[in-house]
Amino acid sequence: MKDLAPVARVLGMLLCLFSVALLLPLGISLAWRDGLWRLYAFSGLAIAALGAALWRGLRGQRRELLPRHGVILVTLAWLLLPLAAALPLWLALAFAGQQLSFTHVYFEAVSALTTTGATVLDGADRLPLSLNVWRTFLQWVGGMGILIMAMAVLPMLGVGGSQLFRAEAAGPIKDAKLTPRITETANGMWSVYVVVSAACALAFWAGGMRPMDALMHMFTTMSLGGLSPHDASFGYFDSPLLEGIAVLFMVLASCNFTLYFVALRKGKWRGLWRDPEARATVLALLGGGLVVSLLLWAKGTYDDPWQALRYGMFHAVSVATTTGFTSADYPHWPAFVPVFLLLLSGVATSAGSTGGGIKMVRMLILVKQARRELTRLVHPHAMQPVLLGGSVVDHRMIFSVLAFMLVYGATIIVLCMALLLTELDPLTAFSAVMASVNCTGTGPGTLGSGTTYAQLGDFQIWVCTLGMLLGRLEILSFVALLSPAFWRR
Numbered sequence: 001m002k003d004l005a006p007v008a009r010v011l012g013m014l015l016c017l018f019s020v021a022l023l024l025p026l027g028i029s030l031a032w033r034d035g036l037w038r039l040y041a042f043s044g045l046a047i048a049a050l051g052a053a054l055w056r057g058l059r060g061q062r063r064e065l066l067p068r069h070g071v072i073l074v075t076l077a078w079l080l081l082p083l084a085a086a087l088p089l090w091l092a093l094a095f096a097g098q099q100l101s102f103t104h105v106y107f108e109a110v111s112a113l114t115t116t117g118a119t120v121l122d123g124a125d126r127l128p129l130s131l132n133v134w135r136t137f138l139q140w141v142g143g144m145g146i147l148i149m150a151m152a153v154l155p156m157l158g159v160g161g162s163q164l165f166r167a168e169a170a171g172p173i174k175d176a177k178l179t180p181r182i183t184e185t186a187n188g189m190w191s192v193y194v195v196v197s198a199a200c201a202l203a204f205w206a207g208g209m210r211p212m213d214a215l216m217h218m219f220t221t222m223s224l225g226g227l228s229p230h231d232a233s234f235g236y237f238d239s240p241l242l243e244g245i246a247v248l249f250m251v252l253a254s255c256n257f258t259l260y261f262v263a264l265r266k267g268k269w270r271g272l273w274r275d276p277e278a279r280a281t282v283l284a285l286l287g288g289g290l291v292v293s294l295l296l297w298a299k300g301t302y303d304d305p306w307q308a309l310r311y312g313m314f315h316a317v318s319v320a321t322t323t324g325f326t327s328a329d330y331p332h333w334p335a336f337v338p339v340f341l342l343l344l345s346g347v348a349t350s351a352g353s354t355g356g357g358i359k360m361v362r363m364l365i366l367v368k369q370a371r372r373e374l375t376r377l378v379h380p381h382a383m384q385p386v387l388l389g390g391s392v393v394d395h396r397m398i399f400s401v402l403a404f405m406l407v408y409g410a411t412i413i414v415l416c417m418a419l420l421l422t423e424l425d426p427l428t429a430f431s432a433v434m435a436s437v438n439c440t441g442t443g444p445g446t447l448g449s450g451t452t453y454a455q456l457g458d459f460q461i462w463v464c465t466l467g468m469l470l471g472r473l474e475i476l477s478f479v480a481l482l483s484p485a486f487w488r489r
Contacts (some may be wrong), residue, residue, distance in 0.1 A: 007073045012054025014077055018084055019048035024137055025088070029130035036092050036130050071477050078472055082109035085138055092131045093121075103458045109464050112138035114472040115354060117226030117324040118442035118464065120454040124231050129212060132229035136219040136332045142472075143223025143354035144193045144257070188261040189352075196260070200249040216474045221249050223354045226324030226441055227435035234314070234327040243314045243327060254281055254321040256352035276389045277350045277361045283349045289316035291335055299334050316341060320348040322356040324441035331442075342431060345440045356439030356471050357421070358408055365393055365401045407475050411467075412437060418463050424456075432460070436467030437475075 022044035030035035086102075086109035093100055100108070104120045111118045112135055124132065200222055204214035220227045232234035236241055255278045260338065263269045272278055293305075293312030302308040311328050318325040319341035331338045347363045349355025368386045375384055386393040412433055419429035431455075435441055453461060470478055 002146070004072065007069050007076065007256060008054050010073055011076055011080065012051040012056075014081070015084060016048050016053025016055065017051075018081060019044045019051065021136075021137065021141055022047075022088060025130040025134040028133045029128070032129050034128040034130055036095060036128055039091040039095060040088050040130070040134075043091060043228050046087065047084045049086070057314065058436060071480055075473060075477055075481055076468055078114075082106060082113050085109040085113055088134060090135070092128065096126075096128055096131065096447065101458070103177075103461050104454065107453065107461050108135075109138070110465050110468050111441070112136075112225070112227065113142035114439050114468045115142050115223045115225035115322070115356065116436065116439040116468045116471075117220070118435065118451050118453050118468075119441075122231070122452060122454065124229055125174075127229070129229075132216060133212070136216040136225075136227050136229065139223040139225030139227055140197070140219035143253075144190060185258075185261075188265065189257050190223055192260045192264065193222065193354075196249070196252060200245075203245045203249070204242065207245050208239060209237070215245070218249075221246055221323065221325075222253050222354065223414070224250060224253050224321050224323045224353070226318070226322075226326065234325045238327070240310055243310065246325060247314055247317045249281060250317050250321045250323050250325075251285055254285065254353050254355050255350045256350040257354075258352045275360075276364060279387065280364060281348060281350045281353075281360045284344065285317050285320055286313075288320055288344050288348065289313035290340070292316045292341070295337060297332060301333055305353050316344075317439060319442065320344040322438055322440045326442065342434050342438075342440065345438045346434070356437075358404065361388075362401045362404060364388060365398060368393070369398055369402075404476055407479055408437075411470055411475055415463055415467050419460055422457060422460055424460060432456070432464055436464040437471040439468060439471045 026040040026044070029035070029040060068195065083106065086105045089109055090100065090102075090105045093105070100120070107118075108120055110116075112185065117139070121127070122459050137277060176215045197218055201214050201218035204217055204221075205211055209217065216229050219225070226233075228234070228236070234246065255272075256275070259272050259275055259278060263272055289312055292315065293309045296302050296312045297305050297308035302311065311330075314325075314327060315330045317323075319330075319338075322345050330341075346357040347360055349357055349359060351359040351361050353359075363388065368388065372384050372386055375382060386398060415433040415437070416429050419432060424432075453464065455462070
């Protein structure tokens with residue numbers, strides 16, 4: 001336990017940093033006079049007090065974080081930060097007349113911070129504005145990651161951020177060295193995130209949204225989270241222009257933010273399209289949208305080809321990027337469409353983006369490795385390295401991808417079987433697990449658009465909660481903690 005003291009100290013710092021986020025709903029509550037500001041103030045002070053107690057109580061533990069410390073810290077942070085987020089959520093919902101169990105409140109907080117967008121709440125339009133702002137703001141904070149934000153602060157407090165970056169970053173970018181200092185990298189990624197987010201909010205406002213609607217939908221568009229303050233989601237606006245703006249910024253958010261950072265830093269914008277992962281991500285999204293649109297037109301779901309293109313492209317990009325916005329009841333379209341989009345959500349985002357799933361770079365490496373093995377069947381002695389973007393992919397990265405895919409598939413199977421034990425129908429069980437692990441939120445079956453997860457039992461809710469956490473942790477970090485070798489000195 002003594003070895004965990006540095007982790008607990010940094011966790012205290014994170015709680016103090018997280019408590020600052022409550023200033024936004026507190027300010028909104030004061031401005032709109034909804035009577036909830038005392039609840040946000042109490043929650044913020046309680047979270048800050050707990051964080052300060054951990055930080056000050058363990059101030060003698062100033063050791064550099066080791067790789068194992070980074071894994072433990074990231075896992076504990078994603079387990080405990082939703083608890084902190086759930087406190088003001090539970091108090092505000094109780095004030096608004098919705099008494100939720102701990103299971104449901106924790107699920108809602110996990111869904112927000114992991115940018116999944118699944119919900120157990122009915123009547124989002126009737127919730128206080130400050131509460132909807134808190135829910136959507138949690139997604140924006142969780143999108144780029146509060147831990148990435150912390151990396152800009154921790155070095156100032158005598159805590160190194162390199163191991164935390166390797167444990168938190170998605171996919172192969174964890175080994176990329178964009179700047180000599182992790183602090184500069186974290187600042188750069190968050191700066192780009194804030195600038196693009198501001199452009200998104202202004203675009204929504206110019207497109208016809210009210211200012212607060214523009215702010216909240218910016219939060220959930222840039223984070224690829226998909227929560228909306230309206231039960232009808234984007235169907236509330238019924239605006240092709242707003243849907244087109246959302247598609248543009250969802251595509252931008254699905255690409256690696258480090259590419260934008262490097263392009264701004266070096267002024268080489270052509271490198272964005274030259275990046276194989278970014279190119280494959282955009283082509284998968286737009287190609288998937290065209291396939292869905294053509295199918296909707298061919299099947300007669302929409303007689304007007306432009307209507308088919310409008311709804312097909314919007315829902316394809318929304319679901320595939322793991323956002324989950326809806327403007328139509330897409331789960332009741334031809335069965336191929338919702339299942340195709342749910343599967344596409346597993347691969348159609350880049351490492352370093354705000355999306356979930358296995359990430360496009362892993363799929364590219366997997367396909368290239370499969371192609372190499374097929375070539376070796378015909379030419380056993382051929383030397384054919386796996387190339388990605390003109391560079392040779394290290395064999396350790398290939399093994400890492402293969403291991404991840406194996407654990408990813410096993411996780412899907414185990415969680416699906418757990419839901420099937422509860423007599424849930426197979427389609428809904430598969431949909432719920434895929435939507436949770438890929439952090440998508442919606443899918444075919446009884447959990448489509450217009451429905452909530454409140455219809456599930458407590459055990460089923462916990463299975464989905466575990467799926468969301470595993471998906472956000474990219475599974476391997478959590479599995480590593482279960483290995484006896486991890487805990488040996």
